[in-house]
Amino acid sequence: MSHPPFSEPNHPKWLRWREDCHNEALLLAERVAEGKKPLIKKIYKRKAVKDLYYCASTGPFQGKCAICGLPLQGDPNADLIHYRPPWPLVHEGKPVWVETPQGPQPHPGYYWLAYHWQNLLPACGFCVKRCETPVFPTMNPPVASQDGNLEGEQAVFLNPHFDLVSDHISEDVSGLLIARTDRGKAWISFFNLNLRDRLPETRLLTRLQQKATGLKQGSQKI
Numbered sequence: 001m002s003h004p005p006f007s008e009p010n011h012p013k014w015l016r017w018r019e020d021c022h023n024e025a026l027l028l029a030e031r032v033a034e035g036k037k038p039l040i041k042k043i044y045k046r047k048a049v050k051d052l053y054y055c056a057s058t059g060p061f062q063g064k065c066a067i068c069g070l071p072l073q074g075d076p077n078a079d080l081i082h083y084r085p086p087w088p089l090v091h092e093g094k095p096v097w098v099e100t101p102q103g104p105q106p107h108p109g110y111y112w113l114a115y116h117w118q119n120l121l122p123a124c125g126f127c128v129k130r131c132e133t134p135v136f137p138t139m140n141p142p143v144a145s146q147d148g149n150l151e152g153e154q155a156v157f158l159n160p161h162f163d164l165v166s167d168h169i170s171e172d173v174s175g176l177l178i179a180r181t182d183r184g185k186a187w188i189s190f191f192n193l194n195l196r197d198r199l200p201e202t203r204l205l206t207r208l209q210q211k212a213t214g215l216k217q218g219s220q221k222i
């Protein structure tokens with residue numbers, strides 16, 4: 001099960017950023033067509049859109065890391081990450097090879113998604129660090145050009161823009177996460193969601209606080 005994609009804001013800053021990203025994506029495609037290496041500019045993480053949408057407490061990610069759920073406020077290393085990495089893919093420290101019309105070649109990374117808003121997620125400093133290595137496991141060979149069918153590659157990691165994380169992962173009373181699917185298991189394992197210092201305790205505390213807030217709000221209504 002997946003839920004509808006998060007809706008985009010209608011704010012002029014967002015619309016300007018989307019247009020700038022679209023233009024950068026065209027320039028990038030031209031560059032690759034000329035045989036040059038993809039060059040990803042930092043425009044994808046423009047501060048205005050982080051503040052307005054991805055990291056906003058009122059936004060779709062509720063001011064939390066889209067991967068581990070930690071609050072982003074006060075984390076100086078929180079940033080946007082790419083779901084599908086736009087840099088050459090790596091598996092167990094080695095390049096990922098793909099078949100192309102020109103023969104086997106290292107996967108160039110999903111460079112054509114570098115500026116795509118649904119390929120971007122807010123993440124805490126730890127998860128940002130974890131994503132520095134461009135790893136993206138797939139059940140089928142990864143798509144290596146923008147004409148490919150992304151659904152066909154069957155991504156292992158969850159994309160919170162489309163996947164309902166609770167379909168794949170549940171939480172026990174102590175804050176530990178329980179995988180409900182193989183994708184959930186891979187997600188928990190890659191991001192160390194049960195092994196990181198204080199993370200299960202933080203989840204438990206957040207849940208209790210939310211419950212307390214709910215009770216308080218409930219009592220105010222009476």
Ligand SMILES: [Zn+2]
Nearest residue numbers: 065068124127
């Ligand atoms: Zn995180």
